[in-house]
Amino acid sequence: MRIPGLDLPFAALPAPVPVWRATVDAAQWQAAAVAVAQAGGRLVALWGSDRSAGGDTLLAVCAAYALKEGMAWLDLPLAQGRASYPDLSTVFPFAARMERAAADLLGITADGLADTRPWLNHGAWPGDFLPLRQQAAPDARPGTPQDYPFVRVEGDGVHEIAVGPVHAGIIEPGHFRFSVVGEKVLRLEERLGYTHKGTERRFTTMPPLEAHKLAGRVAGDSTVAFAWAFCMALESACGCTVPDRAHWLRALMLERERVANHLNDLGFLGNDAALGFGLAQFSRLREDWLRLSREAYGHRLMMDGIVPGGVAVDVDAAMGERFARHCDAVEAEVRVLAGIYESHAGLQDRFATTGKVAPDLAAQLGLTGLAGRASGQGADLRCDQRWLPYDRLAVNRALSTQGDVAARVAVRLHETFESLRLVREICAQMPGGDIGAVPQLPARGGVGAGWVEGWRGEVFVALELRADGSIGRCHCHDPSWQNWPAIEHAVMGNIVPDFPLINKSFNLNYSGHDL
Amino acid sequence: MWKIVRQIARHGIRTEDAPFATGDDSPAAVQRIREEILSIIGQALAIRVVDSGSCNGCELEINALNNPYYNIEGLGIKFVASPRHADMLLVTGPVSRNMEQALRRTYDAMPEPRLVVAVGDCGSNGGIFGESYATCGGVSRVLPVDVVVPGCPPPPIEILRGILKAVNRRR
Numbered sequence: 001m002r003i004p005g006l007d008l009p010f011a012a013l014p015a016p017v018p019v020w021r022a023t024v025d026a027a028q029w030q031a032a033a034v035a036v037a038q039a040g041g042r043l044v045a046l047w048g049s050d051r052s053a054g055g056d057t058l059l060a061v062c063a064a065y066a067l068k069e070g071m072a073w074l075d076l077p078l079a080q081g082r083a084s085y086p087d088l089s090t091v092f093p094f095a096a097r098m099e100r101a102a103a104d105l106l107g108i109t110a111d112g113l114a115d116t117r118p119w120l121n122h123g124a125w126p127g128d129f130l131p132l133r134q135q136a137a138p139d140a141r142p143g144t145p146q147d148y149p150f151v152r153v154e155g156d157g158v159h160e161i162a163v164g165p166v167h168a169g170i171i172e173p174g175h176f177r178f179s180v181v182g183e184k185v186l187r188l189e190e191r192l193g194y195t196h197k198g199t200e201r202r203f204t205t206m207p208p209l210e211a212h213k214l215a216g217r218v219a220g221d222s223t224v225a226f227a228w229a230f231c232m233a234l235e236s237a238c239g240c241t242v243p244d245r246a247h248w249l250r251a252l253m254l255e256r257e258r259v260a261n262h263l264n265d266l267g268f269l270g271n272d273a274a275l276g277f278g279l280a281q282f283s284r285l286r287e288d289w290l291r292l293s294r295e296a297y298g299h300r301l302m303m304d305g306i307v308p309g310g311v312a313v314d315v316d317a318a319m320g321e322r323f324a325r326h327c328d329a330v331e332a333e334v335r336v337l338a339g340i341y342e343s344h345a346g347l348q349d350r351f352a353t354t355g356k357v358a359p360d361l362a363a364q365l366g367l368t369g370l371a372g373r374a375s376g377q378g379a380d381l382r383c384d385q386r387w388l389p390y391d392r393l394a395v396n397r398a399l400s401t402q403g404d405v406a407a408r409v410a411v412r413l414h415e416t417f418e419s420l421r422l423v424r425e426i427c428a429q430m431p432g433g434d435i436g437a438v439p440q441l442p443a444r445g446g447v448g449a450g451w452v453e454g455w456r457g458e459v460f461v462a463l464e465l466r467a468d469g470s471i472g473r474c475h476c477h478d479p480s481w482q483n484w485p486a487i488e489h490a491v492m493g494n495i496v497p498d499f500p501l502i503n504k505s506f507n508l509n510y511s512g513h514d515l
Numbered sequence: 516m517w518k519i520v521r522q523i524a525r526h527g528i529r530t531e532d533a534p535f536a537t538g539d540d541s542p543a544a545v546q547r548i549r550e551e552i553l554s555i556i557g558q559a560l561a562i563r564v565v566d567s568g569s570c571n572g573c574e575l576e577i578n579a580l581n582n583p584y585y586n587i588e589g590l591g592i593k594f595v596a597s598p599r600h601a602d603m604l605l606v607t608g609p610v611s612r613n614m615e616q617a618l619r620r621t622y623d624a625m626p627e628p629r630l631v632v633a634v635g636d637c638g639s640n641g642g643i644f645g646e647s648y649a650t651c652g653g654v655s656r657v658l659p660v661d662v663v664v665p666g667c668p669p670p671p672i673e674i675l676r677g678i679l680k681a682v683n684r685r686r
Contacts, residue, residue, distance in 0.1 A: 196613055213643060284584070
């Protein structure tokens with residue numbers, strides 16, 4: 001691993017995906033961001049950590065970058081008495097919210113960051129209560145929510161529409177502030193953090209070998225992706241080798257999760273464009289899919305199916321055969337429904353050109369995952385790195401440059417067919433052997449990283465284990481951090497009634513973002 | 516258009532029998548539950564869902580209740596967009612402190628009988644998130660709860676059972 005123009009002391013972490021880690025100083029921290037951006041790399045996550053010991057306060061800020069060779073985890077320890085670091089949002093604009101979150105949770109601030117409004121702290125706990133500091137009290141005095149200074153748009157005929165946190169549908173809470181003229185959206189500002197439930201602090205109170213359950217509840221729709229990323233990080237910290245069969249079984253679950261979510265979204269996208277038929281059909285397919293998951297794994301969403309060292313449930317040949325036959329049936333049905341969607345004039349009228357993020361804007365905003373692939377940003381960890389079992393499966397990358405709702409529908413359809421193929425391939429090729437190993441916690445503590453391509457995009461977990469066998473820090477990153485700000489751009493110039501459709505076409509995560 | 520009609524005709528009606536708190540799943544019981552909802556609520560049961568900080572697993576399963584297998588509208592149950600139209604509040608999540616006020620306001624906006632069903636382990640008692648600086652530790656810490664539906668997340672059929680149980684308790 002090398003970042004152009006910098007000589008950093010990278011050490012490889014033992015993980016199935018290539019991850020390197022290096023400690024940097026403030027100048028290197030900033031230079032690395034610029035060099036990564038110039039090399040076409042991406043900032044994946046930014047987070048802080050409190051490693052205080054023996055009365056000394058030791059704070060650090062970390063950044064994870066995706067480069068061609070793999071992931072580079074940079075660690076910037078902050079000098080005693082300092083709680084600030086160079087701002088990265090001038091290079092990667094979406095870093096601003098992650099920096100604001102780090103300020104709320106740890107009291108470390110980015111020098112020069114223009115927007116210093118609290119992000120996760122809405123006033124429900126005191127501003128000087130820093131939950132991820134080691135000396136933080138177990139509880140905080142409850143406060144009352146504070147007003148949030150939204151950016152006001154002035155002008156003739158401009159008015160605001162405030163939506164949320166409680167939304168009209170059965171979805172997660174968040175607030176959207178629209179500035180509109182007539183029915184045209186001039187500006188959207190999001191306010192998130194409503195589902196913040198202290199997940200990252202909760203990790204530090206759990207035994208490492210049980211914390212995969214919490215990781216599996218960071219986001220219910222991505223339970224497999226987060227549980228895998230957490231277990232990968234733990235196994236990486238422990239130097240534990242997972243049996244080959246367990247890798248295949250994990251990938252099988254990940255692809256099943258992808259199909260379940262895509263079926264759900266494809267139905268809701270039809271529904272949001274007033275084709276209720278689409279929701280009825282796709283939700284029927286999804287229900288069949290979840291029922292088979294329950295038969296195979298004992299849980300419809302496959303929660304707790306991935307455990308440290310491997311998987312909890314094996315899939316025998318007979319069930320593998322059922323999976324494969326079910327994929328055949330679902331594929332035939334989705335082809336019929338895709339044909340109906342494609343030839344439905346009313347639906348295409350709503351989908352095409354709506355909520356467009358052109359590829360150059362997407363690159364600037366750092367749009368990632370599924371939505372990125374619909375706007376010409378091709379990153380897909382399953383194709384970009386060689387890791388078991390994806391290196392044996394030759395995943396066919398979905399890509400469109402249209403960047404509108406139609407493109408995000410098309411990418412979902414493409415990925416649904418591809419994942420159905422992958423499920424069949426995995427069932428056919430899976431090697432025999434054990435389905436789990438027992439990780440031994442490192443006696444002197446350690447760090448590990450997990451990096452998985454979930455259905456929404458890349459999920460990343462950074463884990464620090466202490467010498468006493470507890471979790472010092474567990475940071476979970478959802479790709480929604482990158483993509484939420486892009487929705488603010490996607491809706492500009494669209495009409496207010498198209499917002500639900502645009503929002504659904506991204507289908508971003510609140511819980512995984514708010515933590 | 517004909518493709519849509521053909522697809523609908525090919526699959527027909529997929530609705531399954533509804534589950535009842537009593538364990539009686541016969542067609543007569545379907546009729547009875549409709550009548551009970553009518554006699555107790557006086558109209559179709561309107562439900563407002565509030566996610567008070569769940570992981571979204573419960574939302575997935577509540578949404579699944581709307582798929583053709585469960586046909587809850589056939590039982591006289593409907594999810595509505597405004598608390599002012601709702602007879603029942605279905606709450607998921609451990610109640611994050613950032614959602615506490617919004618949850619209370621939603622409840623306050625509802626007309627009587629204001630049934631409250633807490634869905635999932637988090638709604639029941641805070642679940643894996645428990646009580647902390649950021650969470651209240653369950654719906655009953657904030658609102659009077661009629662029925663809890665444990666599970667992580669509870670499958671749709673259990674959520675439906677919980678809804679029917681709450682209606683029955685107001686007899």
